[in-house]
Amino acid sequence: MRNTTGNVMSMLAIAVIATAGCNKKEANVPAADSTTMSQAQAVQVNSVDVGRSVGSDMRVTGSGTEFARRDTIYASVATSGTGPATLVARWSFEDGQVVDSTSRSISPMSDAVTEFHITKPSAWPMGKYRVEVMLNGRVAGSQEFMIK
């Protein structure tokens, strides 16, 4: 009789320890929600580069900040993150005059590159220019360049 009671007590003690161990393990598993949230990062602008041409990946080939009067000028905007976003390239001259403004609505699934370009058949006035890139209405990057 004493042995039977002792066995039952031992089994109960083992069961309690085992249950406590299980609870501890579960507490260390990260919540699924926080993992999901960190993966869905909103779109952000990583860089703005200007150049005379772009490749099939939309990145400028041979970036530079000096152009000739008949050049087409490209601005390549690299972004990371996912979801809908609106990019605007606002080109301006040294006197503050807006040369052109073009917007593009994108929904990237991963890192992406978007190019904007301007050209002027009658040749660019010489001087200093600036391209400002806005993401969802806020300035996210800019580059200055010269037409010589």
Add this chain to the structure above:
Amino acid sequence: MSDFTRPKADFSDVQSGSSSTAPDTPGAPSQARTYTVVKGDSLSKIARHLLGDASLWPRIYEANRKTISNPDLIHPGQVLNIPD
């Protein structure tokens, strides 16, 4: 002292575009073009430069009804949406 002032640069014939490795947002226009009015501009002049036909000025007017109350009155610096 010289009273020489540099004439304002004319950007009325600037052409622009864009493309992306990312898909366009469904339901949103993938690309929108704007034009900034310079001194001496009229809607018909802008339509001739940008749409190739001065008689298409009502299309620009319609695309900018929120900011143009009188089609004969546009101001330098005013930014207009240009329809395709």
